[in-house]
Structures are given as C-alpha cells and as structure tokens.
Amino acid sequence: MFRFGIIGAGWYGCHIASSFKALGFDVKVFDRKESVLALASGNNQFRLHQGFHYARSYRTRVQSRDGYMRFIERYPTLSDPITHNLYAVPNQDSLIDFLTYRLIMTSSGIEFSEVKAEQHGLTNCSGVLLTDERVMRTDKARELFNLRLKDNLQLATTIENVDERDGKVFLNGEAFDYVIDATWGSLLPIDHPVFYEPTLLLYYRSKIGSYALTMVDGNLCSIYPTEAADIFTLSSVTHTPLGKYNTMAAARHYLSQVDASVIDSKRKLMEEQVKRYMPEFCEKFEYIAPQLSVKTKIIGATDDRSCYVSKQGRKFVVMSGKIDTIFYASESILSMIEAENEIQVSRI
Numbered sequence: 001m002f003r004f005g006i007i008g009a010g011w012y013g014c015h016i017a018s019s020f021k022a023l024g025f026d027v028k029v030f031d032r033k034e035s036v037l038a039l040a041s042g043n044n045q046f047r048l049h050q051g052f053h054y055a056r057s058y059r060t061r062v063q064s065r066d067g068y069m070r071f072i073e074r075y076p077t078l079s080d081p082i083t084h085n086l087y088a089v090p091n092q093d094s095l096i097d098f099l100t101y102r103l104i105m106t107s108s109g110i111e112f113s114e115v116k117a118e119q120h121g122l123t124n125c126s127g128v129l130l131t132d133e134r135v136m137r138t139d140k141a142r143e144l145f146n147l148r149l150k151d152n153l154q155l156a157t158t159i160e161n162v163d164e165r166d167g168k169v170f171l172n173g174e175a176f177d178y179v180i181d182a183t184w185g186s187l188l189p190i191d192h193p194v195f196y197e198p199t200l201l202l203y204y205r206s207k208i209g210s211y212a213l214t215m216v217d218g219n220l221c222s223i224y225p226t227e228a229a230d231i232f233t234l235s236s237v238t239h240t241p242l243g244k245y246n247t248m249a250a251a252r253h254y255l256s257q258v259d260a261s262v263i264d265s266k267r268k269l270m271e272e273q274v275k276r277y278m279p280e281f282c283e284k285f286e287y288i289a290p291q292l293s294v295k296t297k298i299i300g301a302t303d304d305r306s307c308y309v310s311k312q313g314r315k316f317v318v319m320s321g322k323i324d325t326i327f328y329a330s331e332s333i334l335s336m337i338e339a340e341n342e343i344q345v346s347r348i
C-alpha cells in the first residue's frame, strides 16, 4: 500500500489518480488552480486522436490508435462521435501527397473511407478521408473526476517544494512514498529537450452540424467541434503558435500580455488559410472568442506528440503526449513500481 502525491489535476494527474485509487493505492492530488482540468486539459482542440494527424510519427500514431480504443472502453461517456470528420490532403501545400498519406494510414490499421472533396464544398484538395475520430467531453470529464476524486483533491495549492529523503518524498513538507509530477513540465525537469509554446485557437459558432475538417500534412489548419453542438475551434499549425519559451512560467507570462491586436491579426491569417480549402468558411462560421493555452513540445522535426515517463529516485515525471496517451503514462509508472518492489499489482 503506497501513498502517492500527484502534482497537477489535468487529464494526466486525474486519470493516474483515479486509476491508482481503483487499484487500492492512497492518492492525493494537488493543483494550484481551483478546479480540475483548468489549463491545457480544459483549453485545447478536444480531439480524441486516432492517429490521422501524425503521418510523420509512427510512435505517435500507434499510441493514438491504442489510446483511442482504451479511452472509449474506459471512459465511454467522455467522448461523442462526429458524423462528418474529414481529413483532407491539399494538392499543393501538404508535406506528403495523398496516396502516401493514405498508405501510411492504411498501414497503421486505422479505419476510414474515401469521399469526394467537391461533395463537401472543399477546394484545392487531392484527396479526403472520412474517419471515426471523436470529440472529448471536458464538461463530463470534470464531473467524473470531481466525483471519483472528491476525497483526494487538494486544489488551490501550489507545490513549491519537492524534497526526497529517507525513502520518502515530501511535497510542501507532507510525506509520500512516491510522487508523480503531472504538471506538463511546470515543476521538475523533463527528461527530453522541450520548449513551451503559447497557443491561440479561435472559437466560432456554426449551424454546420456534426462536422470536423483537418488539413494534413504540415503547416495547415483544422476546424474541430467542441462539446457544445454549435461551437467549433479553428486551429492552424502556422498561426496557432505564439512563440517559443524555455519555461512554462515564461510562456504563461507572455500569454498574460497578449492583446486584441495580436488576436485580430492572427484571426485574419487563420481565416485566409482555411478559406483556401473551404471558401465559404466566413459565411458558415461566426467568430466568438479566442482560446489561449500553452503546449509543452518535444524539440524535433518528426512531430512527435507521444508520451514519455521518466523516474528520478521516487519521483516520476510525465511528459504528456496528447490526452489519449494517459493510459501509457499510468501503465509505465505502475510497471516501474512493480519492478522496483518486485510485486505484481492486479489490474482491474
């Protein structure tokens, strides 16, 4: 019976805590914010990835495909289907051609069918796939974790001090057998070279129905639904990033200073970009508001968004991939604990 101190009540901290609690471990989750899923976990594109976004990273595709299946099994009420979820390859602006893209997705073992671009009002595309990817329900996830972890959450508490000694780890002076840093690189150093990217997505209202459009592969854009039937996000690989910082604190400081002129100029660029493929975008989508967030990214050109876990003494540091890789994180930590203690924890 180990006692775990988990720092961060995002998707990672909440999932790991509720999994470990279900296995019989004593868990306590700290977050500096006053609610769960307050930062990146509540401010992202809410895509339950299947792998279609990552033609250039095999590890990311495989983790997404497996994570997608597990997510639906484990959290059946926390995602919704999307009737028309399209992945389109532009004929000039993609890093790979449509046939190569389709071959990569076929070899990844994920299912799709092909549809005609014109039928969906798309232009400048050489091929379009219709996929089963879903959208996550953040509102329901908050409800679920608040319920499952109601006796285990300590919110509005910043962990300032992590001190390992005498076979224990102390968080602000409180003793734990193991500590898990699920802060996405805000606290303990991550075992990979990373940078921190402030991001801007744009929220729009539309009556288009259950619809998503993702242009692949490379510096392109996407429209994705949210948990509200008429609200969508617009994201752009080119225009969503607002800079590169060496620490989470520096990236968050930058975000606190972003003003309306930055948002307006980015909005213009993002709308111009999407109109190249969906000329009627501005007739179909009405702008509402910006969404500002921070992404921690591994440095490299392969678009690696997979999850890594490192162990430093009795402390685990999670480098989150996407939300579908929560299972990889919890399993990795459990395996390392089993190996260290020569025990076998029976899984549920």
Ligand SMILES: Cc1cc2nc3c(=O)[nH]c(=O)nc-3n(C[C@H](O)[C@H](O)[C@H](O)COP(=O)(O)OP(=O)(O)OC[C@H]3O[C@@H](n4cnc5c(N)ncnc54)[C@H](O)[C@@H]3O)c2cc1C
Pocket (backbone or CB within 6 Å): 007, 008, 009, 010, 011, 012, 013, 030, 031, 032, 033, 037, 038, 039, 040, 041, 042, 043, 044, 045, 046, 047, 048, 049, 157, 158, 159, 160, 182, 183, 184, 186, 187, 199, 200, 201, 293, 294, 295, 320, 321, 322, 323, 324
């Ligand atoms: C613009 C954008 C779009 C994205 N789109 C998608 C997508 O469509 N699909 C997808 O799967 N993923 C997406 N992601 C990635 C996804 O958001 C992350 O993988 C996920 O939210 C990471 O969760 P986390 O729990 O590791 O981190 P977070 O959600 O950031 O949680 C970390 C928590 O740690 C807390 N914390 C930090 N320091 C301390 C401290 N010292 N003491 C106490 N608490 C502390 C913070 O308050 C925070 O609540 C996107 C990310 C961004 C930014």
